[in-house]
Amino acid sequence: MNLLLSYISSFTNLSKSSIKNTVGLLNQDCTIPFISRYRKEATGNLDEVQIGEIVKFKEQFETLEKRKKTILKALKEQEVLTSELKAKVNACQDSVTLEDLYLPYKKSRKTKAETARQNGLEPLAETIMLQRVDNLSQMARAYVKDSISTSEDALEGARHIIAEWVNERLDVRSSLRNELARHALIVTKIVKSKVSEEKAQTYRDYFDWEEALSSIPSHRLLAILRAENEGFIRVKIGIDDQRILSRIENKIITSKNACATQIKLAIADAYKRLLFPSLSNEALQNAKEKADDAAIWIFAKNLKQLLLGSPLGEKRVLAIDPGFKSGCKIVCLDEKGDLKHNENIYPHAPKNDQIGAMKKISFLTEAHNIEAIAIGNGTASRETEALIRKTKFNTDVQVFMVSEAGASIYSASKIARDEFPNYDVTVRGAVSIGRRLQDPLAELVKIDAKSIGVGQYQHDVDQTKLKKELDHVVEACVNTIGVNINTASHSLLSYVSGIGPKLAENIVTFRSKKGAFKNRNEIKNVPRLGEKAFEQGAGFLKIKEGENPLDDSAVHPERYAIVEQMAKDGKVTVSELIGNKTVLQKIDLKNYVTPKIGVLTLEDIKKELEKPGLDIRTQAKVFAFNHSIKSITDLKEGQVLPGIVNNITAFGCFVDVGIKESGLIHVSNLSDRFVKDVNEHVHLHEQIVVKVLEVDVARKRIQLKLHSIKT
Numbered sequence: 001m002n003l004l005l006s007y008i009s010s011f012t013n014l015s016k017s018s019i020k021n022t023v024g025l026l027n028q029d030c031t032i033p034f035i036s037r038y039r040k041e042a043t044g045n046l047d048e049v050q051i052g053e054i055v056k057f058k059e060q061f062e063t064l065e066k067r068k069k070t071i072l073k074a075l076k077e078q079e080v081l082t083s084e085l086k087a088k089v090n091a092c093q094d095s096v097t098l099e100d101l102y103l104p105y106k107k108s109r110k111t112k113a114e115t116a117r118q119n120g121l122e123p124l125a126e127t128i129m130l131q132r133v134d135n136l137s138q139m140a141r142a143y144v145k146d147s148i149s150t151s152e153d154a155l156e157g158a159r160h161i162i163a164e165w166v167n168e169r170l171d172v173r174s175s176l177r178n179e180l181a182r183h184a185l186i187v188t189k190i191v192k193s194k195v196s197e198e199k200a201q202t203y204r205d206y207f208d209w210e211e212a213l214s215s216i217p218s219h220r221l222l223a224i225l226r227a228e229n230e231g232f233i234r235v236k237i238g239i240d241d242q243r244i245l246s247r248i249e250n251k252i253i254t255s256k257n258a259c260a261t262q263i264k265l266a267i268a269d270a271y272k273r274l275l276f277p278s279l280s281n282e283a284l285q286n287a288k289e290k291a292d293d294a295a296i297w298i299f300a301k302n303l304k305q306l307l308l309g310s311p312l313g314e315k316r317v318l319a320i321d322p323g324f325k326s327g328c329k330i331v332c333l334d335e336k337g338d339l340k341h342n343e344n345i346y347p348h349a350p351k352n353d354q355i356g357a358m359k360k361i362s363f364l365t366e367a368h369n370i371e372a373i374a375i376g377n378g379t380a381s382r383e384t385e386a387l388i389r390k391t392k393f394n395t396d397v398q399v400f401m402v403s404e405a406g407a408s409i410y411s412a413s414k415i416a417r418d419e420f421p422n423y424d425v426t427v428r429g430a431v432s433i434g435r436r437l438q439d440p441l442a443e444l445v446k447i448d449a450k451s452i453g454v455g456q457y458q459h460d461v462d463q464t465k466l467k468k469e470l471d472h473v474v475e476a477c478v479n480t481i482g483v484n485i486n487t488a489s490h491s492l493l494s495y496v497s498g499i500g501p502k503l504a505e506n507i508v509t510f511r512s513k514k515g516a517f518k519n520r521n522e523i524k525n526v527p528r529l530g531e532k533a534f535e536q537g538a539g540f541l542k543i544k545e546g547e548n549p550l551d552d553s554a555v556h557p558e559r560y561a562i563v564e565q566m567a568k569d570g571k572v573t574v575s576e577l578i579g580n581k582t583v584l585q586k587i588d589l590k591n592y593v594t595p596k597i598g599v600l601t602l603e604d605i606k607k608e609l610e611k612p613g614l615d616i617r618t619q620a621k622v623f624a625f626n627h628s629i630k631s632i633t634d635l636k637e638g639q640v641l642p643g644i645v646n647n648i649t650a651f652g653c654f655v656d657v658g659i660k661e662s663g664l665i666h667v668s669n670l671s672d673r674f675v676k677d678v679n680e681h682v683h684l685h686e687q688i689v690v691k692v693l694e695v696d697v698a699r700k701r702i703q704l705k706l707h708s709i710k711t
Contacts, residue, residue, distance in 0.1 A: 007093065008057045018044040022054050031497040032472070033479035034536045038556050041598040048476055064095060071102045080105055096177075097170075104168045113164035116157035119148055125161035128262050131255040136262065159262055163270035167278075172248055176275055179247075180283040184213040185238040188224060194232050203227035213237065213287050218294035219650045221287060222457040229460075237280040245271055292461040294650060299466070300473045302454035302648050305684035307477040309440040310620040312400070315371040318364060319434025320388075321404070321426060322380035324348045330361070331430040332368040336487060337438055339420070340368055342427045347387050348380055358391040365393055373397055374437040376404040376430075382630060382658060389627075398622050400437055403646065403685075406444070406451040407432045415446050415491055437620065441481060445474055446491040454684060456649040471495075478540075481615065482554060485523065485541040486516040498536025503529050519547045520557050542613065549575045553612040555605055562592050563605065578612050623687050623710075625658030632661050632697055639692040640707055645682050653682050655690055655704055663702035665690065670706050681706065 001020070008019050021042040025035050032055065036048045043051065068089055075081035075089075085101075092098040116122070124143055133139055140151035140158075148154050166172055190207040194200055206224050228235045248267050253260045314335040321329040328348075332341040341364065347357035364370065375384050381401065388399050410416050411428035420428050435443040449470040450458050458466060478495040485493070485507065493504035503526065510526045517523060520538050524531075539556035546552065550560055567574045569591075570583040577583055589602040626641050628634065635657075643655040646662055652670065654662040665682075667675045675681060682688060687710040694703035 004058065004061050007061045008054055010093070011057050012050075012053055014046070014050060014054070015044060018046055019054055022046060022051055023058060026055065026058065029532060029536075031475075031536050033476060033497040033540065037479075037554070037604070038539060038558075038601070040600040040604070041596075045600055052472065064092070064098070067095065067098060068092065071098065074107075075102075075105055078105060100168075100170050100173055111164065112157075112160040116160045119143075119146065119157055121148070121154060121157040122161055124154060125158040125165075128158055128259045129162060129165070131253070131257065131259040131263070133259055134257045136258040155262060159266040159269060162263060162266035163274060166248065166252065166267055166270040167274040169251075171251060172275070173279065175247060175251070176244060176279050177283070179244055180237070180239060180279060181214060183239055184280070184283055185210055186213045186216060186221070186224065186284070186287075187236050187238040188228075188233045189236075190233055191231060197232070199230070200232045203230075203232050206233060209233075210238070213283060216287070217650060218291035219456055221291045222295060222460050225288065226457065226460050235284075237284055239280075241271070241276075289462070292465065295457050295461050296466050296469050298456060298648060298650055299449075299454065299458055300469050301679055302684050303449055303452065303470060303473050304477060305648075305679075306452060306454055307441045307444055307474065308480070308617055309685050310618045311439045311441070311615075312372055312398075312437050312620040313439075315438065316369050317372050317374055317434040317437055318361070318368070318370045319374040319376075319402075319430050319437070320384055321376045321407070321430040321433055322348075322378065322384040324380050325350065326426075327351070328357070328380070328384055329426045329430040330364065331427060331434060332364055332370065333431065333434045333438070334368075337431075337435045337442075339423075339427070339431055342423070342430070348383055354387060354390075357387060361388065361391050362393060365395075365397060370397060371395075372437065373399045374402045374434045375399065376407065376433045377401045377656065378404040382625070385625075386627065400620060400622060401625075401644075402433050402437050404429075404433060405454070406447040407436075409451040410447045413446070415489075419489075441477060442483075442489065442492050445478065445495060446489065449474065454647055456647075481617070482540045482542050482613075484544055486511065486543060496537050496540050498533045503533060517543050517546070519543060520551045549578055549612075553578070554608045559597070559601070559605060562597065562602070563609065565592065566609075578609055581610055584610055621687065627658075629658055631659055632695065632700060632702065634659075635692050635695045635702060637692055637694060641690055641692065642710065643688055643690045643704075645684055645686045645688060648678050648682065648684055650678070653678055655688065657690065657702075657704075661700050661702060663690065663692070663704040665704045665706050669693065669704065682709075686710075 001023075004023065005016050005019050008014075008023075009016055012019070021044075022035060025039055025042060030039070032048050032051050035043060036046065036051055046054075072081065072086065072089055075085065088101055089098065092101065116125070121143055124140060127133055127139065128136065136155065137151050140154040143154040144151060148157065186209075188206055188209040195207070203223065203226075206220075206227055209224065211220070224233070224235060227233045245268060248271065249264060252267065253263050316335055317333045319331050319333065323329070327344040327346040330343055330345060331339055334340055343360070345353070345357040345360050347354045365373075373388055375381055375388065385399065385401065407429045408425070410432050411425040416425075416428040416432075420431065432443055444452060450466065475495045475497070478492060479497050483492050483496060490501075490504045490508050493499055493507055494501045496504070499507070506527050506529065507523075511517065520541065520543060523529065523538060523541060524534055535558070539554055542553070543551040548560075550557075550563060555563060563577070564574060566587055567577040570577060570587065572580065572583055584606055587606065589599055589606065592602055593599060623644060624642065629641060641657050643657040643663070645653050646656045647654040652664055652666040654664055656662055667678060670678065670681045689707040689710060690704040691707045692702065693705050696702075
């Protein structure tokens with residue numbers, strides 16, 4: 001445990017007591033959301049990000065220790081494990097040094113050096129490395145036998161052995177790594193046979209490109225690597241080879257005789273054949289990992305903003321999935337998101353039945369008491385919005401444009417088929433659009449996060465790492481808001497702390513058979529939902545209008561007794577205490593402190609009692625584009641337009657101004673000052689005002705500048 005604590009401490013600024021207690025809770029199968037909300041005294045009030053860091057470095061340490069055991073076992077089996085080597089292996093704090101230590105003992109395919117050893121040339125190599133012999137040719141003749149025909153053959157074999165030794169030297173490898181880290185260039189060359197292809201023009205900015213690997217922006221590196229994967233360019237790492245060779249020679253060569261000449265040749269061979277290919281590839285891979293991390297971080301921040309987007313709430317919604325030839329699919333949803341009606345209208349070309357479409361929309365709006373209309377922002381969205389604006393309604397109906405990103409993925413998924421087995425993909429897609437307006441979080445958790453369309457190069461990064469991080473984001477968002485156990489879908493429940501897919505399925509099955517849960521204690525009756533799962537999840541599973549008013553709050557059942565005592569001391573019932581600021585303000589939290597419950601937890605309880613079930617999300621707001629702008633050709637330099645941020649990247653943000661093409665606000669156009677983080681200036685789906693700087697119709701590119709934030 002001490003080694004683990006020291007390892008994690010070396011990467012963080014957290015106290016060892018916080019790390020120790022958090023690791024202890026993690027070892028008890030506690031989840032990050034549970035620990036951060038309900039075990040603040042133990043962790044020293046660490047938040048989810050800090051606990052996530054502990055989890056990350058704990059996993060790194062465990063992976064490193066596992067690899068050490070494997071290596072030590074292999075070394076022991078080879079009978080080369082000395083006490084000194086064992087100590088070096090155990091002292092390693094990173095995988096790179098560990099693998100370098102193990103390199104000389106790895107069992108690999110037959111190498112040139114191994115062949116030379118089998119030919120008895122290792123003594124000659126050792127003699128050369130001593131650098132005390134002048135007449136090497138005469139000495140080398142003593143090794144001419146069998147497959148060694150000449151003294152030069154003998155010297156060549158000896159050089160292969162020396163080259164392997166050079167490759168395995170820790171100081172040489174460390175020096176080359178440092179050189180690559182500081183001075184390596186990423187160099188591209190165009191593949192001339194493919195330059196004429198239309199798709200190649202997407203990457204023309206990176207044809208015959210050269211840039212420092214240490215400072216290349218993550219998005220540019222990922223774009224270059226994608227262009228290489230698609231065969232449009234070739235990528236290599238460039239560096240001053242001669243300077244590095246000189247440095248290696250200075251480390252090894254101490255004489256000026258014939259041995260020095262042979263060693264110099266061996267060093268050049270080692271560098272060209274072994275060292276540079278391996279370590280330059282490692283440097284590029286390290287840069288790729290950093291680029292992946294940057295892209296994943298941006299994607300995660302975007303996803304969090306999207307999942308915590310403004311919900312309209314429990315309103316009756318008419319949702320439209322727009323289209324031209326196939327028409328517009330209309331669905332009517334009740335307050336719970338249940339499908340009540342669906343049909344098609346054909347207001348656009350080729351049928352152009354606008355009058356019939358408007359009559360139908362007006363009729364359905366009145367018949368189903370519709371309070372809001374959600375229009376998907378894909379094909380024919382602007383034309384459909386214009387149609388809705390012309391339609392007369394008897395009541396005040398709000399109109400919203402809703403992102404369709406990933407709706408087609410959901411509509412064809414097993415989740416959608418299970419929800420709507422008797423409807424086709426068009427109906428399911430329209431339902432998803434409507435539900436996104438009602439509650440983005442509840443609907444978007446059903447879709448693979450990669451398909452939601454927020455981020456950059458998500459298909460080019462490490463997919464395992466991406467999925468893990470995005471799952472953490474979804475879990476954090478779901479548990480931040482909490483879920484209504486009596487209405488939540490299987491997908492939503494599966495992200496609740498301690499629940500997971502199988503228990504989520506059991507909850508839904510139990511609910512369908514037994515009816516709605518009346519109190520949190522009934523959750524324990526769900527098959528295979530044990531005490532640990534209940535402890536981890538109960539505080540995030542809410543029951544509206546249940547038998548106990550605390551069941552609709554974030555107060556954990558394990559702390560109900562404290563609330564009951566507070567109510568008793570305040571001479572009110574628990575129901576009367578909830579939301580009663582007058583009584584709550586008189587409560588002295590110090591009176592309720594115990595060895596297990598501190599002020600931090602009590603403050604959370606008091607805050608929850610003041611505003612039970614408070615949703616941190618703001619309510620959805622209506623937005624209108626400039627209706628005179630219908631295509632990119634309508635844009636002119638200097639125009640000031642309303643827009644919605646629909647994606648955020650490392651180099652800026654993309655803005656929907658109501659046409660097919662999104663415009664880019666480059667980081668340099670977000671502020672007059674240096675912009676370190678785009679998210680400090682704009683947020684996903686934020687309503688802003690932009691100024692048009694440049695329009696490239698041929699390349700379909702729009703350059704914008706942030707003018708102001710809409711309030």
